[in-house]
Amino acid sequence: MGVKGIVFGLALAALTTKQVSAQQMEKMWDGQGGNNSISQNRGKLFRDGKYAMFIHWGIYSQLANTWKGKTFYGIGEWLMNKSMANIPVADYMAAASLFHPDHFDAKAIVQLAKDAGMRYIVITSKHHDGFSMFHSKVNPFNIVEATDFKRDPMIELAKACKEGGIGFGFYYSQNQDWTYPGGNGGPKTDASGREKTFDDYFWEKCYPEVEQITTQYGPIELVWFDTPGGMDKKYAQKLVDLVHKNQPGAYVSGRVGHGLGDYSTLGDMEVPRQNVPGLWEAVDVTNDSWGYAWYDNNWKSAREILLRTLSTIGRGGTYMLNVGPKPDGSIPEPAILALRGAGAWIRKYPQTVYSAQASPWGHTLPWGDATVQRHTISLLIYHWPTNGTLFVPGLTSGIKSISLLQSTGKKPLTYTVEGKWLKINTPLVASDPLVSVIEVDLKEKPRIENMLGIDPAIETIVPVDFAQAEECNKKGKSWMEKFGEWKHVVQVGQWNDKSRLTYEIDVAKPGYYQLDLNYAGEGRVVWKIESSSGELLQNQQVAASIYNWYPWGWMKFNTAGRHKITVSFLEGNGNKASLCALRFKPVE
Numbered sequence: 001m002g003v004k005g006i007v008f009g010l011a012l013a014a015l016t017t018k019q020v021s022a023q024q025m026e027k028m029w030d031g032q033g034g035n036n037s038i039s040q041n042r043g044k045l046f047r048d049g050k051y052a053m054f055i056h057w058g059i060y061s062q063l064a065n066t067w068k069g070k071t072f073y074g075i076g077e078w079l080m081n082k083s084m085a086n087i088p089v090a091d092y093m094a095a096a097s098l099f100h101p102d103h104f105d106a107k108a109i110v111q112l113a114k115d116a117g118m119r120y121i122v123i124t125s126k127h128h129d130g131f132s133m134f135h136s137k138v139n140p141f142n143i144v145e146a147t148d149f150k151r152d153p154m155i156e157l158a159k160a161c162k163e164g165g166i167g168f169g170f171y172y173s174q175n176q177d178w179t180y181p182g183g184n185g186g187p188k189t190d191a192s193g194r195e196k197t198f199d200d201y202f203w204e205k206c207y208p209e210v211e212q213i214t215t216q217y218g219p220i221e222l223v224w225f226d227t228p229g230g231m232d233k234k235y236a237q238k239l240v241d242l243v244h245k246n247q248p249g250a251y252v253s254g255r256v257g258h259g260l261g262d263y264s265t266l267g268d269m270e271v272p273r274q275n276v277p278g279l280w281e282a283v284d285v286t287n288d289s290w291g292y293a294w295y296d297n298n299w300k301s302a303r304e305i306l307l308r309t310l311s312t313i314g315r316g317g318t319y320m321l322n323v324g325p326k327p328d329g330s331i332p333e334p335a336i337l338a339l340r341g342a343g344a345w346i347r348k349y350p351q352t353v354y355s356a357q358a359s360p361w362g363h364t365l366p367w368g369d370a371t372v373q374r375h376t377i378s379l380l381i382y383h384w385p386t387n388g389t390l391f392v393p394g395l396t397s398g399i400k401s402i403s404l405l406q407s408t409g410k411k412p413l414t415y416t417v418e419g420k421w422l423k424i425n426t427p428l429v430a431s432d433p434l435v436s437v438i439e440v441d442l443k444e445k446p447r448i449e450n451m452l453g454i455d456p457a458i459e460t461i462v463p464v465d466f467a468q469a470e471e472c473n474k475k476g477k478s479w480m481e482k483f484g485e486w487k488h489v490v491q492v493g494q495w496n497d498k499s500r501l502t503y504e505i506d507v508a509k510p511g512y513y514q515l516d517l518n519y520a521g522e523g524r525v526v527w528k529i530e531s532s533s534g535e536l537l538q539n540q541q542v543a544a545s546i547y548n549w550y551p552w553g554w555m556k557f558n559t560a561g562r563h564k565i566t567v568s569f570l571e572g573n574g575n576k577a578s579l580c581a582l583r584f585k586p587v588e
Contacts, residue, residue, distance in 0.1 A: 121168055413426065
């Protein structure tokens with residue numbers, strides 16, 4: 001994957017550039033090449049499948065974030081870079097001889113993807129290190145010629161995908177190549193000392209390799225380009241045209257650059273809080289790494305994978321989740337267990353995922369999320385209400401029936417409408433240990449009143465995304481907690497004595513609510529929170545360089561309905577203060 005803001009500077013090394021022949025794959029087109037129906041259905045699996053497997057695999061998987069006995073923490077596919085181990089080109093290329101993925105099993109990987117509920121697989125054919133994971137015709141630095149493996153695993157995986165009935169696609173690093181002369185971040189001269197430009201790299205290696213992966217591995221679902229950097233538009237256009245010519249049914253990822261892709265990709269590991277228009281995807285990891293790292297056992301559970309998948313679909317996107325094979329080519333067992341656990345849930349509730357549309361609320365809800373199929377809303381209950389009532393904001397008309405989905409079938413639920421709230425009477429125990437599903441069948445397309453509802457039974461987190469900022473700066477912020485491990489928030493910064501942040505919230509039940517702030521900053525700070533009914537909270541707390549929740553006090557709402565909440569900054573370093581969310585918790 002790509003890392004923003006990195007300046008590349010690798011040592012020069014010799015590279016043999018002789019032409020090599022490639023193993024030819026059995027023809028898998030089934031007479032479909034160039035068929036107009038394919039181009040008309042371009043990206044259908046992306047649009048309808050909603051869930052895919054990403055695979056990062058290469059020499060870096062064998063090295064597993066270690067070099068000369070030292071562990072480097074962060075994303076392993078960048079191990080060669082100066083911000084990690086700073087490995088000289090010749091030394092890194094020599095490390096290919098260590099690569100022995102003898103337990104790679106294409107059929108097992110495809111079966112895992114199917115068990116997980118994923119509809120296609122995208123795998124790294126060449127990452128920034130320049131190592132080709134297929135039998136390249138133009139680059140001897142490939143898995144067949146530079147290792148003892150002597151097989152083209154892309155042939156095996158493409159065939160297994162076809163036989164398994166799921167889609168197949170390639171990742172290709174088009175701009176960065178740290179070992180081929182002329183590639184971005186690579187040597188500036190070849191083995192003979194002749195200067196090499198990006199144009200040389202593009203036409204000698206990049207373009208012919210993309211030609212190869214789009215003609216010799218059967219029909220593919222998409223080509224996932226990455227880190228376009230300053231690559232000129234003319235090169236990006238050549239690649240897009242090449243993919244669409246050779247693979248009329250394939251999408252090109254937005255990271256080809258210059259707005260030329262068929263869809264967009266959010267930042268690495270980012271699941272948004274508001275619906276995002278258009279065609280887009282979120283790309284995420286099963287632990288903290290893309291390529292395999294020996295120390296990284298911070299695995300996402302089946303429930304966490306499921307919540308991030310459903311929330312991405314709820315925002316209107318497609319979710320592609322990465323696995324990093326171990327040095328022997330097998331998938332780590334914890335990832336297998338979590339993926340299969342989430343997949344078992346998807347098999348029970350496929351309508352919440354496949355071809356599902358975005359939540360009509362436009363954002364997450366206190367208890368979970370929602371997706372839509374025609375006139376049916378699937379309420380996805382992450383946090384089951386223990387008081388026997390699910391409060392649903394803004395859905396008050398056009399309801400035909402409401403049912404709880406159970407293993408034995410649908411159980412009808414009773415409900416009432418009070419003001420702007422739908423109140424569904426629910427059992428005291430959740431129907432599913434991961435995520436329970438309540439279906440609301442409507443007479444027509446869902447109509448939801450636009451409101452930020454404060455739940456009277458479950459804590460409600462209200463990000464600054466939904467507030468109006470005055471005399472302060474609201475914008476997105478991204479940072480790496482480890483090298484390449486990205487976090488993303490929308491935050492409000494640059495506070496002064498005239499700054500105001502204003503929310504309009506709807507309270508279902510009057511009473512006291514514990515109000516907390518999530519912020520980062522420096523030193524001690526004083527915030528003031530006021531309600532339109534005259535309630536006031538003002539306090540001083542410490543600030544840290546990382547975002548934390550800080551308690552601010554009890555705020556009373558004397559009436560149900562709409563209230564205005566205003567946040568202002570009174571004391572401290574306003575230039576360092578960064579607020580990202582409020583939290584309301586009912587006081588029992």
